[in-house]
Amino acid sequence: MIALLLILVPLLSGVLTFFIKKEANAKGWALLSSFVTAAVSILGLTLLNKTELLQFKCDWLPGLGSTFSLRLDGMGQLLCLLTAISFPLIFISTWNRQYKNAHNFFALMLLSQAGLMGVFLAMDALVFYFFWELALIPVYFLCSIWGGERRIAATFKFFIYTFVGSLLMLVGLIYLQSLTPDRSFNIESFYKIYFAKGRQENWVFWLIFVAFAIKIPIFPFHSWQPDTYEQSPTAVTMVLSGIMVKMGVFAVIRWLLPVLPHASYAYGEKMVAMWTIVGMLYASLIAWRQNDLKRLIAYSSIAHLGLMVVAIFSESQIGMQGVMIQMFNHGINIIGLWIIVEILEKKFGTRKLSDLGGLAQKAPVMAILFVIIVLANIALPLTNAFVGEFMMFTGIFSSRISSYELITVPLAGLTIIFGAIYMLRMVQKVIYGNTNELTENATDIGPNEKLVLGIIVAMIIVVGVYPQPFLDLTKETTEMILKEANVLPF
Amino acid sequence: MNALIILAVMGVVMMFSGLLLKQRSAVRGVALIGLFVAIVLNVMETYGFHLFKINITGMMYFDRFSLFFNTIAMGCTFIFFLLSGKEMEKVGLQYSDYFALIFFILCGIVLSSSFSSLLILFLGIEIISIPLYILTGSDKRNLKSNEAALKYFLLGSFSTGLMLMGMTLIYGDSGSFAIETITKPETKPSILLIAGLMLLMFSMAFKASVAPFHFWTPDVYDGAPTVFTSFMATIVKAAVFIAFLRLFYVAFGDIHASWKMVIAILTALTLFIGNITAVFQQSVKRMLAYSSIAQAGFMLMAILALNSIGTEGILLYTTAYCLSTIGLFAILVKMKDYTFDGFNGFAKHQPLLAATAVIFLLSLAGIPLTAGFLAKYYMLSAIIRNGDFMWLVIFAVLMAAISVYYYFRVIQAMYFKEGEGQAIEVSTSFKWTIGVVAALVIILGVYPQLLFSWFYF
Numbered sequence: 003m004i005a006l007l008l009i010l011v012p013l014l015s016g017v018l019t020f021f022i023k024k025e026a027n028a029k030g031w032a033l034l035s036s037f038v039t040a041a042v043s044i045l046g047l048t049l050l051n052k053t054e055l056l057q058f059k060c061d062w063l064p065g066l067g068s069t070f071s072l073r074l075d076g077m078g079q080l081l082c083l084l085t086a087i088s089f090p091l092i093f094i095s096t097w098n099r100q101y102k103n104a105h106n107f108f109a110l111m112l113l114s115q116a117g118l119m120g121v122f123l124a125m126d127a128l129v130f131y132f133f134w135e136l137a138l139i140p141v142y143f144l145c146s147i148w149g150g151e152r153r154i155a156a157t158f159k160f161f162i163y164t165f166v167g168s169l170l171m172l173v174g175l176i177y178l179q180s181l182t183p184d185r186s187f188n189i190e191s192f193y194k195i196y197f198a199k200g201r202q203e204n205w206v207f208w209l210i211f212v213a214f215a216i217k218i219p220i221f222p223f224h225s226w227q228p229d230t231y232e233q234s235p236t237a238v239t240m241v242l243s244g245i246m247v248k249m250g251v252f253a254v255i256r257w258l259l260p261v262l263p264h265a266s267y268a269y270g271e272k273m274v275a276m277w278t279i280v281g282m283l284y285a286s287l288i289a290w291r292q293n294d295l296k297r298l299i300a301y302s303s304i305a306h307l308g309l310m311v312v313a314i315f316s317e318s319q320i321g322m323q324g325v326m327i328q329m330f331n332h333g334i335n336i337i338g339l340w341i342i343v344e345i346l347e348k349k350f351g352t353r354k355l356s357d358l359g360g361l362a363q364k365a366p367v368m369a370i371l372f373v374i375i376v377l378a379n380i381a382l383p384l385t386n387a388f389v390g391e392f393m394m395f396t397g398i399f400s401s402r403i404s405s406y407e408l409i410t411v412p413l414a415g416l417t418i419i420f421g422a423i424y425m426l427r428m429v430q431k432v433i434y435g436n437t438n439e440l441t442e443n444a445t446d447i448g449p450n451e452k453l454v455l456g457i458i459v460a461m462i463i464v465v466g467v468y469p470q471p472f473l474d475l476t477k478e479t480t481e482m483i484l485k486e487a488n489v490l491p492f
Numbered sequence: 493m494n495a496l497i498i499l500a501v502m503g504v505v506m507m508f509s510g511l512l513l514k515q516r517s518a519v520r521g522v523a524l525i526g527l528f529v530a531i532v533l534n535v536m537e538t539y540g541f542h543l544f545k546i547n548i549t550g551m552m553y554f555d556r557f558s559l560f561f562n563t564i565a566m567g568c569t570f571i572f573f574l575l576s577g578k579e580m581e582k583v584g585l586q587y588s589d590y591f592a593l594i595f596f597i598l599c600g601i602v603l604s605s606s607f608s609s610l611l612i613l614f615l616g617i618e619i620i621s622i623p624l625y626i627l628t629g630s631d632k633r634n635l636k637s638n639e640a641a642l643k644y645f646l647l648g649s650f651s652t653g654l655m656l657m658g659m660t661l662i663y664g665d666s667g668s669f670a671i672e673t674i675t676k677p678e679t680k681p682s683i684l685l686i687a688g689l690m691l692l693m694f695s696m697a698f699k700a701s702v703a704p705f706h707f708w709t710p711d712v713y714d715g716a717p718t719v720f721t722s723f724m725a726t727i728v729k730a731a732v733f734i735a736f737l738r739l740f741y742v743a744f745g746d747i748h749a750s751w752k753m754v755i756a757i758l759t760a761l762t763l764f765i766g767n768i769t770a771v772f773q774q775s776v777k778r779m780l781a782y783s784s785i786a787q788a789g790f791m792l793m794a795i796l797a798l799n800s801i802g803t804e805g806i807l808l809y810t811t812a813y814c815l816s817t818i819g820l821f822a823i824l825v826k827m828k829d830y831t832f833d834g835f836n837g838f839a840k841h842q843p844l845l846a847a848t849a850v851i852f853l854l855s856l857a858g859i860p861l862t863a864g865f866l867a868k869y870y871m872l873s874a875i876i877r878n879g880d881f882m883w884l885v886i887f888a889v890l891m892a893a894i895s896v897y898y899y900f901r902v903i904q905a906m907y908f909k910e911g912e913g914q915a916i917e918v919s920t921s922f923k924w925t926i927g928v929v930a931a932l933v934i935i936l937g938v939y940p941q942l943l944f945s946w947f948y949f
Contacts, residue, residue, distance in 0.1 A: 063941065065804070066873070135860040146908045154908050158900065165896055169889035172869070176876045209886075 004046040005072040006058040008119045011039045016112030025104040032108035036089035043086035067186040068128040076479040081122040084333045095341045095454040096237045114140040127175045127187040145234040156229040163226045167213035174209035192261045207265035217250030221281025231300040236344040244337040248329045260486030270315030282308035286420035295343045295353040313394035321397015326476040328390025338375040338458040360437030364444040369433045371455040378462040380422045386465035494543045495534040496602045502526035503595035510588030520577045523591040531566045551609050558606040560948045561734050565601050568814040574925045575822035576719045583717045593623035604735040610659045610669040628716040640715025647708045651698035658691030671743035681747045700732040703762040713781035722821030725784045730810035733791045755796050763789035763891040770898045777830045797874035805870025812863035816852040819929045826916045836911025846906045848930040855933045857899040863936035
């Protein structure tokens with residue numbers, strides 16, 4: 003029931019929003035709906051033991067072997083929580099922004115939330131595919147209508163990239179379905195697929211993995227990302243980078259590792275890990291030289307997500323739990339960064355590092371909050387990302403990746419250092435130094451921005467100091483997944 | 493069976509209605525009522541209730557497959573009349589005759605979806621084709637229309653010749669026109685039979701505009717009056733595919749090893765040529781002509797698969813494709829400028845029409861939540877279930893990704909580009925009808941069981 007509500011609330015209120023013509027009403031309605039969703043999600047956290055409340059199942063396409071099956075497991079809880087609390091934060095932080103045809107904007111935002119929830123909840127491959135696309139379409143329209151100058155070309159590139167990926171994934175999923183004993187799309191049936199060792203499993207792995215690699219994005223498939231982040235309205239960039247890219251990481255854990263363990267580990271530990279690390283270094287170096295705030299954060303996101311991908315294949319429970327908690331943390335942190343970017347852009351009309359400076363004196367509250375979020379993003383102890391990255395590195399060090407490829411792990415560690423360099427460079431250029439004519443008359447941030455950034459900083463510190471509840475939440479899921487992947491001896 | 497009689501009678505009635513009824517809306521009303529009666533009779537027949545029975549053994553066979561398709565074809569024609577019936581007035585003076593011709597075409601469709609003898613197949617295809625030649629050239633003072641009609645007629649008769657030749661060869665081999673008895677599973681097919689089969693395949697491929705027999709299609713679709721292009725590219729094309737599938741499933745299913753590879757190559761070619769050429773078009777009408785070739789590639793997959801998913805799939809595919817394309821054409825007919833730029837800023841002037849057009853385009857591109865997605869899904873699934881031709885499946889999805897490019901160009905023009913927007917008049921009833929069609933596309937995309945549980949059991 004909870005699972006169904008998490009999708010239905012944003013979906014129905016989103017459809018309704020199309021018909022609310024007055025801007026203020028549409029805004030208020032969207033915010034209300036996002037609060038309700040967040041409340042439902044938190045309610046779900048309190049009902050951990052009542053499994054029958056957390057799932058939903060009904061017939062959908064019996065002829066095709068698909069049932070409309072949703073379940074809120076530990077990993078799903080975490081990501082649904084992220085989705086549910088991000089949207090109110092996004093709405094509040096962009097409250098003062100004016101949109102043309104605001105009702106359409108908020109309606110599409112809520113629809114994309116419904117799609118994201120569905121991806122994290124689906125326990126049936128076809129349902130998963132449906133929501134995977136449903137999350138994409140509203141975002142395509144959001145970017146193309148309300149985006150920057152080069153929006154049409156940038157978002158079209160984004161759309162074609164992800165659509166090619168998801169079609170290949172569809173072929174892979176249908177093929178897997180034809181191998182299941184009961185010809186069903188259910189995830190339990192997928193677990194029962196037995197491959198005779200051979201080429202079959204390998205190319206199915208690639209068909210599906212490409213879709214996820216594009217979404218994450220992993221190195222050779224990343225070129226849509228900086229353009230799209232730059233051209234989208236910031237509220238949409240938050241959805242894209244905070245939540246949507248997590249779909250890829252999440253999907254690898256749920257739909258690839260337990261279903262195709264041999265191929266996943268065979269390629270994941272060597273080829274994918276290697277590529278990803280190359281991509282991380284490359285993205286870090288580019289981020290270092292960026293002058294545009296949005297592009298800088300976009301490239302930093304490639305590096306951070308890359309580390310998660312490497313850790314997924316580490317064959318250890320601690321690594322995988324690290325990935326899950328880091329998905330949540332990275333979502334929160336990067337939304338915080340985008341909020342800062344949005345504030346700066348609104349105040350000064352520019353995102354260029356070279357045009358900013360000296361804000362520490364003019365806007366002290368913002369400066370403090372900004373620095374905390376940046377420190378969290380470079381994984382300083384006592385912040386949330388430290389927990390995640392520490393666990394991921396522990397996993398990677400104890401895995402076969404490190405024993406076979408001695409060089410990769412130090413390189414991955416190097417990206418952390420790079421991360422500190424480009425993030426601190428950004429802080430330095432934005433808030434320290436001398437003021438210039440643009441920033442001379444700057445004022446501090448308003449109450450709603452203080453509130454949102456305050457909440458984010460509070461979450462950063464709470465999770466950083468006391469991550470145990472999150473680890474408990476994901477324990478069962480990781481055990482189950484590693485058992486299906488034949489890693490843990492049970 | 494009952495529907496066929498009603499349709500034939502209605503064709504004659506419509507011919508005379510022009511003399512008796514002075515008002516054009518009355519003519520349209522008669523056509524709608526007649527078609528509605530035919531649909532009701534056909535649905536009743538699906539449920540096992542016959543108004544009258546005629547012995548047609550050996551010639552035709554109405555099974556659930558053909559009855560269901562007849563319902564789809566007539567239902568889509570009904571929607572076509574509702575949406576674009578008024579536009580036919582602009583084509584020429586013989587308003588009632590156009591309805592008569594369309595009713596005759598529907599007779600041909602019923603024949604060619606329900607045949608059990610090659611003779612009836614031939615009759616059906618010809619009854620479809622000849623009125624189509626006339627409709628193509630119905631804009632008498634337009635040179636392009638004349639050219640298209642002549643081209644269509646010449647090439648069409650040529651392919652009819654091929655078809656007859658093929659049937660003769662098959663008759664020479666098996667001594668029978670009945671499709672069940674043409675092949676014997678135990679024996680190896682003779683050269684004569686294979687030659688006849690290939691000739692039949694190529695002539696059907698011509699009628700269904702499958703590459704490399706597609707060259708007439710863009711010119712004919714472009715030259716014909718847009719209202720009739722809409723009918724030709726959807727319902728007629730779907731009917732030809734149904735006949736194609738029935739022929740190869742029932743008659744040549746046993747010897748599929750000897751022709752499947754040819755169909756696979758035709759499919760790949762059709763997908764490739766249709767999609768790649770559509771990318772370069774500047775006119776939406778011509779783009780839709782090429783897109784109809786590309787969609788034909790997907791429908792061919794049902795013939796390649798020859799399993800129950802494929803047959804169910806082609807029924808859903810034809811429904812999804814017909815509804816979306818008829819809806820798009822209904823909007824296109826009302827515009828004066830057929831180029832992509834003509835759609836600039838369309839969403840601002842006609843928000844509802846633009847929104848429905850988006851649904852139709854998404855359906856054609858095969859995006860989930862629309863009928864077009866599930867239709868494509870069925871086709872891919874049907875091939876994967878058989879296990880061979882995996883390369884074709886991957887090729888097909890890559891081509892489907894290309895199709896997004898040209899379908900989305902229309903969306904980009906309507907929503908993201910600034911423009912004057914053409915002032916077009918639409919009545920409230922048109923808006924309602926097209927809204928209902930768009931809703932149908934979504935409903936079928938979410939819950940296709942609805943269609944199957946009511947009409948296909």
